[in-house]
Amino acid sequence: xxxxxxxxxxxARKKKNSSFQTTxxxxxxxxxxxxxxxxxxxxxxxxxxxxxxxxxxxxxEKNPDIILQLVKNDKKDPQMRKLEKAIRxxxxxxxxxxxxxxxxxxxxxxxxxxxxxxxxxxxxxxFAQSKxxxxxxIMGCSKQxxxxxxxxxxxxxxxxxxxxxxxxxxxxxxxxxxxxQERYASKSLEYRVPKLCFVSVPL
Numbered sequence: 001x002x003x004x005x006x007x008x009x010x011x012a013r014k015k016k017n018s019s020f021q022t023t024x025x026x027x028x029x030x031x032x033x034x035x036x037x038x039x040x041x042x043x044x045x046x047x048x049x050x051x052x053x054x055x056x057x058x059x060x061e062k063n064p065d066i067i068l069q070l071v072k073n074d075k076k077d078p079q080m081r082k083l084e085k086a087i088r089x090x091x092x093x094x095x096x097x098x099x100x101x102x103x104x105x106x107x108x109x110x111x112x113x114x115x116x117x118x119x120x121x122x123x124x125x126x127f128a129q130s131k132x133x134x135x136x137x138i139m140g141c142s143k144q145x146x147x148x149x150x151x152x153x154x155x156x157x158x159x160x161x162x163x164x165x166x167x168x169x170x171x172x173x174x175x176x177x178x179x180x181q182e183r184y185a186s187k188s189l190e191y192r193v194p195k196l197c198f199v200s201v202p203l
Contacts, residue, residue, distance in 0.1 A: 046198065050197070056100055107194040119183055126161045132150075147165040
């Protein structure tokens with residue numbers, strides 16, 4: 001009998017028509033070497049898991065509304081969790097889908113961070129130093145919007161960013177953003193969207 005933390009019996013859940021035999025897969029790992037039949041099931045799960053991550057990577061890459069969350073690798077953001085549920089295939093274990101989604105976020109976030117660090121080394125200043133300003137630059141936000149956002153975040157770094165933005169003329173800001181967009185586009189071609197060949201299924 002399994003008890004919850006409070007000692008109460010867990011609520012009964014409806015049985016899902018899952019194509020992933022998680023119980024069989026766990027037995028493969030828990031009770032020694034898999035036989036041929038179990039090995040086939042395990043390989044099918046790993047292939048399905050990898051395919052699901054790649055699908056999620058493509059969906060995340062094409063969604064302009066979550067750039068900031070991706071730059072910050074914020075998997076627990078309510079908007080991200082809502083998105084994960086919205087794109088979850090029917091009949092598949094929810095934990096399986098969440099793990100795949102989170103793995104996809106890590107991949108996309110890592111790519112964006114590599115681009116950001118390259119732009120930082122190329123002299124893009126606060127627009128690459130601050131992950132928030134980096135995301136806002138990708139989204140094409142205005143100087144006023146960026147300055148307001150910086151003032152809303154606590155910390156001397158963000159105060160300095162707001163001051164730097166305030167001191168820029170509209171033309172200076174526009175020129176910097178144009179340079180940012182050109183460099184970002186170039187780096188986006190250099191750092192290809194990840195496509196995974198094999199990922200182990202987490203237990």
